Amino acid sequence: MTAMAIGESLMDDRGELEGMFDDEELEEIRRAREEWEAETLEPAIERHGERTDRFATVSNLEVDRLYTPEDVSGLDYGEDLGFPGEEPYTRGVYPTMYRGRTWTMRQFAGFGTAEETNERFHYLIENGQTGLSTAFDMPSLMGIDSDDPMADGEVGKEGVAVDTLRDMEILFEGIDVGEVSTSFTINPSAAVIYAMYIAIADQQGVPREELRGTLQNDMLKEFIAQKEWVMPPEPSLDLVTDVIEFSAEKTPKFNPISISGYHIREAGSTAVQELAFTLADGFAYVEDGIDRGLDVDEFAPQLSFFFNSHNSIFEEVAKFRAARRIYARVMDEWYDAEDPASKRLKFHTQTAGQSLTAQQPLNNVVRVTIQALAGVLGGTQSLHTNSYDEALALPSEQSVRVALRTQQIIAEESGAADIVDPLGGSYAVEALTDEVEGKAMAYIEEIREMGDGSVRDGVLSGIEQGYFHREIQDAAYEYQERVEAGEETVVGVNAYELEEDTRPEILEVDETVQRRQRDRLESVKRERDEEAVEAALSELEEVVAAGENAMPAIVDAVKAYATMGEIMHVFEQQHGSYQETAGVAY
Known part of the structure; x- marks a missing residue:
């Protein structure tokens, strides 16, 4: 039945x-x-x-x-509730879930130059990782080159430095992009990294339609929480939709966007706010695609989500289950989605970086294990486990291996992967799922009202009015008050403290990275065909000015070895920069 x-x-x-x-x-x-x-x-x-x-x-x-x-x-x-693989997908998006195959195990990798990160990629693959996850340095994230004065001191420090296609070629040397799924955590300049990955596939002879992976590419959450941008919100949204439209046609197995609540939670939101604001952003992208003239069932199956998993295990499981139910119902009732794949909310999970402590860092292994288990019990499709030393520095090889082994032990030893939705039917979990769903929908309806019936316009209005900032700020302040009052226990910080130094050895990025990266960039500029670069950038400028889909022109530009900064400068020239509204009244 x-x-x-x-x-x-x-x-x-x-x-x-x-x-x-x-x-x-x-x-x-x-x-x-x-x-x-x-x-x-x-x-x-x-x-x-x-x-x-x-x-x-x-x-x-x-x-x-x-x-x-x-x-x-x-x-x-x-x-x-229903059954796994059937609407409303509360119990999971696939009938067998992890009995078929386990979730994709990803560990963030990215530091220094492309050579160093390529070495870490190979290390992780050799140790059983099933998907790559790429972190970029701040200049790359902000769409500027390593030789820009603003990049001084930041090159390779927060992630890998990528200036041109040459860096991407080195990054994936010895890795068949047709065989591996790769995630890219990048937003303002995401279209450029996506174009470079397509160029790598073309070089390797991998059909574009076989490319698998995920591009974060979520600019709305940048304006809400993470605060990295090049252009104002509306043209940023247009570029996101360019990527979604292009991917639906050219790379149908690739997720062109990972709508991210992770950074909203890291900024201090509650679980309900994380869920509500993330789904609102997702519905905004759906509406923008529909307004572009796309059929919802052409692109919605490629949308993916990215959630945080924090310490309160039952709240997190309830959040994940409520997310699937809300998404299935709204995609059906508001956007007339017919393809079941358009109503399945598939998501990646990362354990809570904000919960990691510099004090007694080995305690973080336990925190991460609990958070990872919540993601698995909640039915995630992909999982990143933070390393115990990330509150201090970029993760070392040892800490990354422990984080990966945590996932493997959960998958292979705990039995948590053997039962589909094992907490389904729990009076507590079902009641919490209903409560989280109701509170999240109240937020989404409020945002929709702010946009006079449009979630997209409500999100844009909320960004301009400082609505999201205030909601998250208030939640973060209240949490910190509880910690300082001792109402919220943080082991090793406000309880069970130790006097001795418990800091482990940490990874340090070589100070020569910046010089080496700048030398390579100079070499690429010296050796490339300048006429081809100028022609490609001129073509991109014309396309952007005409309001056409920019992706084909970006692909041509990266193949000519135009730099990240040169490409993003075209968009900034056309649309201007953005400064967040300050002093918005409460």
């Missing part, structure tokens, strides 16, 4: 959906609970008490002592 048929079988005589428990059963449970409270619970509390008067998640969502069928009395199995 399908989930829909189950839902129909639970209809009462009036055609209304009934819950999973009838009134008589609920009344019996209610009486039994009251009896338990009076005869068993209250005497125990009088004798021993409880640790605190209030129990809450890291997001300050209060949780009850006990959950029973009363807390899920309105739950309809067919409508609200």
Whole structure:
């Protein structure tokens, strides 16, 4: 019997959906609970008490002592849960989930020059990693070259430096891009990195339609949380949609965007805010694609999401399950998606960097394990586990190996991957899923109202008005107050402190990286065909001015070895730069 048929079988005589428990059963449970409270619970509390008067998640969502069928009395199995691989996908987007194959295991890699990061890539692949995840340095993220005065002191420090296609060629030397899935964490200049990856595929003879991977390319969350941009919001959104449109036609197995709540959470949001603002951004991109003239079922299956997994394990599992349910319903009801793939929310998860402590860093191994387990129990498609030393520096080889082994132990030893949606049906998890869903939808509806019925216009309006900034700032401030008051325990920071130095050996980026990278860039500029570069950049300028899809021209420009900075300068010249509105009234 399908989930829909189950839902129909639970209809009462009036055609209304009934819950999973009838009134008589609920009344019996209610009486039994009251009896338990009076005869068993209250005497125990009088004798021993409880640790605190209030129990809450890291997001300050209060949780009850006990959950029973009363807390899920309105739950309809067919409508609200269903089966894995079927709408509303609450229980997972695939029927067998990890019994078929485990999630993709990714570890962030990127530091110094392309040669050093290529070496780390090979190390991770040899140790069992199943997907590559690339971090870029700040100049690359901001669309400037390593020889720009603003890049001084930042080259190769936060990730790998990529100025031209030459760097990308070295980065993927000895790696068949047709065999590996690669994730790129980059936003303002994401279109350029995507074009370089396409050029690498063309060089290797890999058909573009076989390319697999994910481009972060989420500019809305940049304006909301991470604060890296080149152009104002609207032209930035246009370039994102250029990539989505181009990818739908040319690289159908590649995810052209990873709509990211991770950085929203890292900025201090609650789990509910992370979920709501991320889904709102996703719906904004959907609306922009539709307005571009694309059929929703042409591009929506390629959209992917990226969530944070924090310490409160049940809140996180509820968040992931609620995300799938909201997305399936909204894509169906608001955007008329028909292809089931357009309604399946697929997501990558990264453990919470913000939770890592410089004090007693080995404690971070335990934090990361709990957070990774939450991602697995919540049904993630891909997982990055942070390294225990990341609060101090870029991760060392040893810490990266421990982080990867954490995933492998969860997958191969814990049994967590053997049952689909193992916490489904838990009164606590189902009640929390409903609560998170309701609170997140309230936010999404508020954003939609800000845009007079358009989520996209609501998000853009919220950015300009400082709405998201204020919401996140307030949540972050309240959390820090609880930590400082001792209401929120951070082991090793405000409890169980140690006097001795517990810092491990950390990775240090060689100070010669900047010189070596600048030397290579100078060499590329000296050896390239300047007439071809000028022609490619002129063509790009004409395309941008005409409002046409810029991706084909960007691909031609990178193949001519135009630099990241030269390409992004074309967009900045055309659209201007952006300065965030300051002093927005509360």
